Amino acid sequence: MWTFFHKLASPKHFYRISGKLIPWLGTITVLLFVTGLYFGLFKAPPDYQQGESYRIMFVHVPAAWMSMFIYTFMAVLYAIHLIWNIKLADVMASSSAAMGASFTFLALVTGSLWGKPMWGTWWVWDARLTSELILLFLYLGYIALVSAIDDKRTAARAGGLLILVGVVNIPIIHYSVEWWNTLHQGPTVTKLDKPSIHASMLLPLLLMALAFQCYYFTLVLVRARTELLERERRSAWIKELFG
């Protein structure tokens, strides 16, 4: 078990294992997207209040989840990087940032598109919308800091510290719903004992969430491999691999 993790943490083995993993993950992603979209767009009944337009939820909600997940994931990776000095953790984290920012942007845009027919406005200064916007700023700040520092190692450590400082913001996003309960509807899925969402809508939502998750992991592996090749271009295992 531990030797597997040790192996995974070395760039050489990571490169090999991730190369085998990517096609599988990619296939699963496509399958999940197809079934999730099919159930979401064709099988799920229209909402009794919102009609057909609620279906944007199947993109909006997973994107919002991903935006928070990736930030937390980056914080965990950086904690690993700081504690055990595992290079790979920081490669994974820095490859995640741009995707995290994209998901955040997607959540904001789809939320805005959904808000227009439902609330009659593109944007309201509601707590959750605002926190999502702040999250986007945090991602952009991180990207700006990392790209401003020339030395990759220093950039990784500085960015990691910033992420760990910013992770304080994640609970604020989560609890803001309870703190300033305004226009945005409360959480409907986490109440597992008696969810206020019907199973026919919950199933595609969860499928889409899984699809987004797999999509992220597929792409982050691809990006991490590229990043790894760039950083390690002078190391022996790459010369061995490409002659």
Place this chain on the structure above:
Amino acid sequence: MNGLASAFLAILRRDLVLAFRHRGELANPLLFFLIIVTLYPLGVSPDPELLRRIAPGVIWIAALLAALFSLENLFRSDFDDGSLEQMLLSPRSLALLVIAKVLAHWLVSGLPMLLLAPLLALLLDMPSRAAWTLETTLAIGTPLLSLIGAIGVALTVGLKRGGILLTLLILPLYIPVLIFATNAVAAAGAGMPVEGQLYFLAALLTLALTLAPVAIAAALRISMS
């Protein structure tokens, strides 16, 4: 312990002396604070009713920006002349030495803002209870701004153009302070209790006081490596 205390006091004294040798620079953030607030009646409307409503936000946003601009040079001169390196090499805890620097910075930039704020409250026609709450929020909030901001300054000290980047890094982290502080002042203006928001600010300050120095020290080590 004694050595630590004397190192702490030495840094505090040195920074205060340095600040008072450049009295002109001392006044700059204050003028900035004053001018930003002056721009609002000119830019929005001189209507006292409206000014009273937006006053908490106006003063607090001006305070955020003034704090940010005065922070920019917190470590700059020490970085340039090498005394920052000496601090890093010192056997004393860097996190505690850093508190001395932040404290000195707050004494020369945060405290004067606190003294200027009643005047601004007067300019924007705030009721006296709101003005008192404003003072309290500034008293709790400005050290918070210095502590959080110092993390960003420490991260960007080695960069040539840290200024605008600093704004991007730090302003999002200031948002909770802004929300609770302006909310408290607005509530006071409306005659509602403000203890909740003030306790929250105090909790944030406690959190920042315990964690920020560690983060600042770590950021300095990263920037100097």
